Amino acid sequence: MNESSHKTFTDKINEFYKxxxxxFSKGSYLEEMDKFYSLCKTTLYADFIILLExxxxxxxxxxxxxxxxxxxxxxxxxxxxxxxYSENRPVLPYTLTRQEINFSxxxxxxxxxxxxxxxxxxxxxxxxxxxxxxxxxxxxKNTEHISEFLKLxxxxxxxxxxxxxxxxxEILLNSVHSRLDxxxxxxxxxxxxxxxxxGKTWINESAAKLLSLSEGGEVxxxxxxxxxxxxxxxxxxxxxxxxxxxxxxxxxxxxKFSTQWMFTDPEKKVFEVTSLLLPGKTAPGRLWFFEDIxxxxxxxxxxxxxxxxxxxxxxxxxxxxxxxxxFISNISHEIRTPMTGILGITELLLNTPLNPxxxxxxxxxxxxxxxxxxxxxxxxxFSKADTGKIELESIPFNMQELLNxxxxxxxxxxxxxxxxxxxxxxxxxxxxxxGDPVRIGQILTNLVSNATKFTKEGTVExxxxxxxxxxxxxxxxxxxxxTGIGIPPTKFNSVFEPFVQSDxxxxxxxxxxxxGLSITKN
Numbered sequence: 001m002n003e004s005s006h007k008t009f010t011d012k013i014n015e016f017y018k019x020x021x022x023x024f025s026k027g028s029y030l031e032e033m034d035k036f037y038s039l040c041k042t043t044l045y046a047d048f049i050i051l052l053e054x055x056x057x058x059x060x061x062x063x064x065x066x067x068x069x070x071x072x073x074x075x076x077x078x079x080x081x082x083x084x085y086s087e088n089r090p091v092l093p094y095t096l097t098r099q100e101i102n103f104s105x106x107x108x109x110x111x112x113x114x115x116x117x118x119x120x121x122x123x124x125x126x127x128x129x130x131x132x133x134x135x136x137x138x139x140x141k142n143t144e145h146i147s148e149f150l151k152l153x154x155x156x157x158x159x160x161x162x163x164x165x166x167x168x169x170e171i172l173l174n175s176v177h178s179r180l181d182x183x184x185x186x187x188x189x190x191x192x193x194x195x196x197x198x199g200k201t202w203i204n205e206s207a208a209k210l211l212s213l214s215e216g217g218e219v220x221x222x223x224x225x226x227x228x229x230x231x232x233x234x235x236x237x238x239x240x241x242x243x244x245x246x247x248x249x250x251x252x253x254x255x256k257f258s259t260q261w262m263f264t265d266p267e268k269k270v271f272e273v274t275s276l277l278l279p280g281k282t283a284p285g286r287l288w289f290f291e292d293i294x295x296x297x298x299x300x301x302x303x304x305x306x307x308x309x310x311x312x313x314x315x316x317x318x319x320x321x322x323x324x325x326x327f328i329s330n331i332s333h334e335i336r337t338p339m340t341g342i343l344g345i346t347e348l349l350l351n352t353p354l355n356p357x358x359x360x361x362x363x364x365x366x367x368x369x370x371x372x373x374x375x376x377x378x379x380x381x382f383s384k385a386d387t388g389k390i391e392l393e394s395i396p397f398n399m400q401e402l403l404n405x406x407x408x409x410x411x412x413x414x415x416x417x418x419x420x421x422x423x424x425x426x427x428x429x430x431x432x433x434x435g436d437p438v439r440i441g442q443i444l445t446n447l448v449s450n451a452t453k454f455t456k457e458g459t460v461e462x463x464x465x466x467x468x469x470x471x472x473x474x475x476x477x478x479x480x481x482x483t484g485i486g487i488p489p490t491k492f493n494s495v496f497e498p499f500v501q502s503d504x505x506x507x508x509x510x511x512x513x514x515x516g517l518s519i520t521k522n
Contacts, residue, residue, distance in 0.1 A: 190206040
């Protein structure tokens with residue numbers, strides 16, 4: 001082969017670039033690779049072109065050849081591996097002799113007596129892998145101008161490297177697209193993408209089913225728009241949907257909005273429909289996403305019904321409590337009025353000359369009346385506490401005087417049970433406080449009365465301890481201690497419930513309504 005039979009060096013380079021650009025402008029790089037190998041073989045006058053792939057760190061695999069042969073050979077060759085791991089930039093070809101490469105397992109190559117091989121590193125399909133694949137050009141002994149071909153390959157290597165880079169990116173893109181397509185086809189949510197740049201529309205299988213279209217994929221935009229309109233017209237809230245759609249779509253600055261589409265035929269279905277505007281030059285358009293929220297919507301409806309029922313029951317309970325409070329107030333008034341009269345007359349009679357039997361009878365009437373009046377007062381206080389009607393005053397009072405009144409009130413019961421009452425009052429306790437003396441007195445009376453009632457020949461102790469004291473506020477703790485029958489640990493909480501005693505026999509032995517501690521707690 002003489003020089004005159006070849007085109008000029010520059011012509012060959014220009015022609016290779018031109019034909020390669022024309023080749024890949026017609027289709028994908030993957031589809032046109034066989035033609036590209038033929039172009040390389042023709043332009044560079046190679047007897048064989050072999051594509052070697054870096055299979056793993058220690059082996060090279062033959063994956064393609066031109067002309068084509070059936071093969072499946074893994075090679076471990078230090079020379080090829082060193083090229084695979086090369087870091088040359090720009091990519092330069094390597095020359096190898098036959099002795100440096102062993103193709104003893106490749107019969108088709110053994111038949112040709114190769115003198116020279118030129119290896120061009122090309123990018124690995126795994127973009128993150130630093131190892132390179134190798135495009136190997138083989139020349140026989142009869143080939144002239146090997147040095148010229150090496151020079152030509154050196155000039156064309158950047159273009160060859162670029163083509164394989166684009167091919168690998170196309171493989172990666174196809175892989176990503178395939179995975180994404182599989183995901184979009186299988187997810188239960190309906191997805192519609194309307195490309196405003198091309199006027200095309202893509203839907204997944206769930207969207208095709210929802211819109212009653214044959215299958216997913218690229219579909220006529222007119223078909224999708226018509227089907228969406230028909231779907232809205234079948235919704236029970238179609239007026240609301242159309243109003244929301246018109247309002248939101250007319251706002252060019254609104255990137256995202258959501259509406260609920262509700263259906264009852266053939267079954268109840270509720271979709272949260274989200275529309276997202278996708279700006280940009282590559283794929284501008286609008287994405288529609290249909291999320292089935294039927295279950296959540298049904299739960300919300302059930303919860304709303306339950307809340308309404310609870311509200312109605314609460315209102316009825318409040319009305320009943322109000323009626324109960326009014327009833328108890330009226331009854332207590334009706335009882336206390338004559339009872340006050342009875343106790344007043346009894347006290348007057350006790351101040352007159354009486355024989356012992358008469359005095360005992362009147363004192364019995366007085367004690368019974370006092371107990372009955374106490375029960376009535378407890379019932380009224382409990383009714384107020386139960387309905388939140390107790391209002392606290394804030395007036396000045398003297399705690400020492402309040403305690404003196406307490407001792408006077410309970411003196412008879414304390415003496416009757418032969419108890420000793422001790423009041424531990426700190427000397428720095430303020431003389432005057434501001435609060436509700438009636439309720440504080442009621443709390444202390446209930447607690448001390450209980451302690452006195454359940455203690456025989458023992459001690460009842462009332463103590464005060466200042467927790468925090470400022471110029472305007474006082475925080476203190478009060479306790480009531482007795483040596484009486486006590487309360488079992490299992491009954492600590494229940495004794496504060498209304499009408500509950502720590503033991504069933506207590507009412508029989510000690511009396512009481514079981515309301516004192518409940519009122520105190522409230």
